[in-house]
Amino acid sequence: MGNDIARQLAHLDEEEAVTRIVAHLDRFWDPRMRRTLQALAAAGDDTLDPRLAAAARRL
Amino acid sequence: MTTLDQPALGEPGGYAPEPDLGTPPVASQADATVTIDGRQVTVPAGTSVMRAAAVAGIDVPKLCATDSLKAFGSCRMCLVEVDGARGTPASCTTPCADGMVVSTQTEQVQRLRRNVMELYLSDHPADCQGCARGSCEMQAMAVTVGAVEARYGNGRDHLAESSYDASNPYFDYDPAACIVCSRCVRACGEVQGTFALTVEGRGFDSRITPGGTDFLSSECVSCGACVQACPTSALQEKSLIELGMPTRVVDTTCAYCGVGCSFRAEVQGTGEDTQVVRMMPAKTGGANEGHSCVKGRFAYGYTNHPDRQLHPMVRDSIDDEWRVVSWEEAVAKAADGFSAIQRDHGVGAIGGISSSRCTNEEVYVVQKMVRAAFGNNNVDTCARVCHSPTGYGLNQTFGTSAGTQDFKSVEQADVVLLIGANPTDAHPVFASRLKRRLRQGAQIVVADPRRIDLVHGPHVEAAAHLPVLPGSNVAFVNAMAHTVVTEGLHDEAFLRERCENVDSYLAFIARPENSPEATEEVTGIPAEQLRAAARLYAEAPNAAIYYGLGVTEHSQGSTMVMGMANLAMITGNIGREGVGVNPLRGQNNVQGSCDMGSFPHELPGYRHISRPEVRAIYEDLWGRTLDPEPGLRIPNMFDSALAGTFRGLYVQGEDIAQSDPNTQHVEAALRSMDLVVVQDLFLNETARFAHVFLPGTSFLEKDGTFTNAERRINRVRPALPPRQGKDEWQITCDIAAAMGFPMPYAGAHEIMDEIAATTPTFAGVSFARLDAEGSMQWPVTDAAPHGTPTMHVGEFVRGKGNLVETVYVPTTERTNRRFPLVLTTGRILSQYNVGAQTRRTANQTWHPEDILEIHPADAHVRGISTGDLVELSSRVGSTTLRAEVSERMPAGVVYTTFHHPVTGANVVTTENSDWATNCPEYKVTAVEVGVANARGLTDAEAAARDEREPAGRS
Structure with a gap:
C-alpha cells in the first residue's frame, strides 16, 4: 500500500517525493499503520520502496 | 391574474394525482397574456392554450395530452374556440399569442367533444374494470363532457379478442381498454428513450405493440413510463389491479442508485397496516422530473419480503x-x-x-x-x-468532494464524454435525460471497454466508442489532454485566470510519452481516433464529463479523477451549465x-x-x-x-x-x-x-x-x-x-x-426548509440560500483550480500465460449492487444469475458457448457461472456483475487498491476462464444456498 504511494510519486525528485509521502501518511493513515511501517523501515525491510522507507523514518 | 406556471402540490392527507397541465412548460424570455373563459393569465410565450388554461384553473378535457409529453393533437377532446380565428383548434397544439381570447366551453365545442367521446366509448368496454376502479379516465371524461348517450351503440371493444398480456411481472396490458392515444408510445420514446412501443395496423385494427411480441420478451425496460402515461387502464400496475386505488400519498425519495429520484408513495391504510399501491415518480422531483426506472418504480417488494428480519x-x-x-x-x-x-x-x-x-x-x-x-x-x-477517489481527486483539484453540476445541466451540453459508466443500466433515469439531449443533437464519446447501450441504440449513435483497456485510464486521459494542449485547443485565458500550476502542468502533459501515439499500445485506442475525440471535446461550446466506477475502482482511480478535472480545466469546461466533471454515484x-x-x-x-x-x-x-x-x-x-x-x-x-x-x-x-x-x-x-x-x-x-450525486438533499418520509x-x-x-x-x-x-x-455547507438546511423548497443542493448558505446547482462559478471552492501532474503508473495486476484475460465488473439494469433488495423482488425475472460476458474469439479458443458453465479463476480464488459469448466485449476482457452471492464475483477480485484512498481495483483482475464441471456447480450452489440463506427466527 505504501509502495503504491511511492510508485505514484516516483516522477518527483527524491526530496519532494518523500515530503509528499510523509504528508499523505500523516493525513490518511491510522497511527498504528504508521508505526508498523516505521518498524518495517527500522528493521531494514527490503520490500519497501526506498523513498517510502525514507518517509517512514521521517514520520 | 396568475403568473405561476408550476403545478401545485396535491391535497395533503388524501389521494390526488399530481396536477397535469396537459403540455410541457415552455422556456421563453417573452410572456404572453391571454384571456381564457374570461380569466386573464400570463405565461411564457409559446405555451399551449391548454397549459395556460390549466394554470388559470380551467381544465380543458383531454385524453392524448399529458404534460410530460409533447403535444400530439390526436384525441380531439381539447378543442376550443379562439376569437378571430376560424374553426375549433386543439388547445394542446395551439400556442398562446399575446392578447388571445379563448373560449373552452362554447356550445359548439361541447357538442363536438360529446360526439368524439361517444365514438371513443363505442370502442371501450362498457364494463371496464379501470373505470369502475377509478384508474381509467374514460367514464369520468364521458361524464365531464356530458356524453351520456351511446348513439353509436356498444362498440366492438376493438381487439378484445386479442390476448391480454400479463407477461410483465409488474404491469398488465389490456388492448380492449386501449384508445390508441399513443401516450405510451410517446412516453417510451420521449421520456424513456427506448422506443420499444409502436402502433401496429390501421383504423380499427390499430393496436399498441411492444414490437410484435409480449412485453416481457420485448425491448421494454419496464421503466413504467407507459403505464404512468396511459389515460385508460390498458396499461396498469398489477399492484393497483390487486389492491385498488390509493387513499393517500407520501412524498419521498428512492433508495436505489445515486440519481435519487423523488417519488410519491401512493398507499392505502395507515400505521402498520399501510400498503404501498404504487410508487409514482414525482414531476416536481429535481433529479427525475417525473421519470423512474424498473427498480425505483416497481422493486419495493423487498420491504415486505419474508426474509426481512424484524427482531433483534x-x-x-x-x-x-x-x-x-x-x-x-x-x-x-x-x-x-x-x-x-x-x-x-x-x-x-x-x-x-x-x-x-x-x-x-x-x-x-x-x-x-x-x-x-x-x-x-x-x-x-x-x-x-x-467513489472515495472522487472525493480525493475532486477535493485536490477543485476543493470539494462532489460533482460540479445538477443533472439538468446535461440539457445544455453539446458533447458528453462518458468514461467508465453505463448509465442505461446503473443510472437509468439520468440516461433517459442524456438520451433526450443526444436526440436533440448533442454528441457522445463513450470511453469504456464494453460496447454499452449508449454506443449504439435507438436514436443514439456515439461519435466514438473508445474501448479503453482496463487499467489504462490515466494514460487515456493524459493523451486526451496532450492532444488538446499540443494542438493549441486549450483555453489559455481560463487557465491564467482560474488555475494554478499552469506552466508546470502544460509542460508535463506536452511530453511525448503522453501523446496518443505513445499510449496507443497501453490504451488500445488508435491515436487518430483518440485525437478526434479530444478535438470534439475541446472544440464543443459546452463539453461535460460524466463518469462512474470504471474510473474510480482502479489502483490509479484518484489520479484518473484528477486527470479528468485537468481536462475540464484546460478546456474551460467548469463553472457554468452544460459542462463539468460529474460522478454518477452508485448508491442513493x-x-x-x-x-x-x-x-x-x-x-x-x-x-x-x-x-x-x-x-x-x-x-x-x-x-x-x-x-x-x-x-x-x-x-x-x-x-x-x-x-x-x-x-x-x-x-x-x-x-x-x-x-x-x-x-x-x-x-x-x-x-x-x-x-x-x-x-x-x-x-x-x-x-x-x-x-x-x-x-x-x-x-x-x-x-x-x-443526498444524491448532484448534491441534492431530498426528504425521505415514512409511509x-x-x-x-x-x-x-x-x-x-x-x-x-x-x-x-x-x-x-x-x-x-x-x-x-x-x-x-x-x-x-449545510448551514441553511432543515426539514422545514426542505419541505418548503422540495429539495436543495449543497452548499446551502447565506450566500446561496436555495442551494447551489452549479459549483465553481467564477472561482473554485479552493480558490484557484489545481492542475495536478497525473503520471500514468500501471497497475501491478498483470495478465500472464496462466491468467491471460482481464476481468472487469459492473451492474445490470434490473439488479442493484449485492442484490439484497432486488433479488427479493420480481426483478429476478430479468437477471436470475450473474453472467460472464466473453468475446467470441476468447470463447472459441476455450471451447465456450453461450449458456455453458465456466470456471472463472484469478490469483486469489475461483468461482463458477454461466457464460454469454458477446461482441460487446473487446478480446482479452471478460465482464460480470456481482449481484448474486452464489456467484461470489468478489471471490476472484484482488486486494489491489487505489494508491490514495484504498478503493479496491475491482475493474482489473487477471483471470482465466474454462468450461466447468456442471456437477461441481450444482454441488457448490447447493452448499452456498444452504449456508447463506437466512436462518429462520428461533
Missing part, C-alpha cells in the same frame, strides 16, 4: 443458532462487548461502518458514536469501495454518507480531523475530546483484525462480506473478531459472522434525508412506522448511550439541525 438477535459464537432477544438485551450485548474489547485491547480496537443506503441522519449518528462514544476515528463507509446516499463525515480522516463537510478549530466545534457540542489522528479505513480494519489489534465492528446496512474484494480475506478478518454487530434488513452475508443482529428499517419507514419498532438512528443512539455517551434526539429533524449547526 444475539449469539455467543458464529457457530451458534441465533436467539431472538429484546432490544435492550441486544443493545446491551453490543455496548458491553465493545466496552470490554476497549478495556482489554485499547480504545482503537473497535470501529464502525456506515451505510450509503441509510439517511444522512442515520449516518451522522454512526460517525458521532464512533468519534465520541468509541473515542476513535475508526469509521468508514462503503464509498471506500466505490453515497454522497450523503461522505458529506456526513463517514471517512476516518474527515469530520462532516470534508474537514480534516487534524484541524483543531473544526474538532473544537464538535468537542464543545458533544463534551468529548476527539482523537486528532485519522482512523482505520475498511481494508485497514480487515488487516488490523487479522493482526489482532482490531476486534469489534458495528456494520450499518452494508454487506462487506459480499461487496468487498477478496472475499476469503474479508471472511477471515470477520471471523477473527470478538464482536461483529450487523444492522440490516436481512441476514446478509456479513451476518454469518455476526454476534448481534439489529434489524433495520426500509426506506418506506425512514424519516430523514438522502409507515418502523416495522421492527425502532428508528435506525435510535438504535445507534441507544448503543452510544449504553456505552456512557447519551445522544438524545426528539426526532430525525433534530439530527439535521445539529448537522446544519456544525457544517457550513
